Amino acid sequence: MSLRPLIRSALALALVTAALPATAARFELQAGRSYSNSHGANTAFVEAVFAPQPLGQTRFTWAPDVSLGWIDGRPVATDDSRYTNRDxxxxxxxxxxxxxxETGDWYQPLFFSExxxxxxxxxxxxxxxxxxxSTLGWQxxxxxxxxxxxxxGGLHRPNTGExxxxxGVAFDL
Structure with a gap:
């Protein structure tokens, strides 16, 4: 397994992060378990969330969100010889x-990201x-x-998803 794609992805994340506003950056180290067709694999993410901005005149805020993730492969047999889950x-x-x-509302720590x-x-x-x-969470x-x-999203088959x-643990910069 080559680390080259992961290194390229890390460099791309660093460039995207450098281009975003540096104010109020929140970094999260996340780990967990991913499932596809009832077969599990370990997963990890590093996520950077930047300063929230109001969304028009609503009570919603949005913040730029970038992440670098890893999903382990799993030795699962499939009927499709072109695609496996081994990688x-x-x-x-x-x-x-x-x-x-608003800050202080009991539901404000809930979030949705795309x-x-x-x-x-x-x-x-x-x-x-x-x-x-798509992520639904609490911070x-x-x-x-x-x-x-x-x-x-069904753009290409098979599309079982993860x-x-x-x-996660988080810290602010």
Whole structure:
């Protein structure tokens, strides 16, 4: 297994991060378990969330959100000889994290994020190099929990996707 794609992804994440406003950056280290067709694999993410901005005149805020992730491969037999789940997948994603409410509201720590991602391998679960990443979670000052789904949205078959539960530690810069 070559580390070259992961190194390229890390450099791309560093460039994207450098181009975003450096104010109020929140970094999260997340780990958990991902499932595709009832088969599990370990997963890890490094995520950077930047200063929230109001979304028009609403009570919603949005913040730029970039992440670098890793999903371990798994030896699962498939009927498709072109795609397997044996390869680990590195992904680089960028999008936005949304919150509702004012600071101090009990529900304000809940968030939803949408990102577009590129991957280094096509697998049975992630059968194209471009993916959609949807996350529903809760964040405290130094802790987060999230449910995340990565899929190509049916743009290419097979499209089983990866669904994961993540726990993270966070720190602000």
């Amino acid at each position: 680990s997948v590195a992904l680089l994603a960028a999008g936005a994290r949304f919150h509702f409410g 990102q577009l991602a590129v991957t280094n391998h096509a697998t049975h679960a992630l059968s194209s190099h471009y993916q959609f990443v 405290a000052k130094h802790f987060s929990v999230a449910l995340r789904h990565v899929s190509n 669904t994961m539960a993540l726990v």
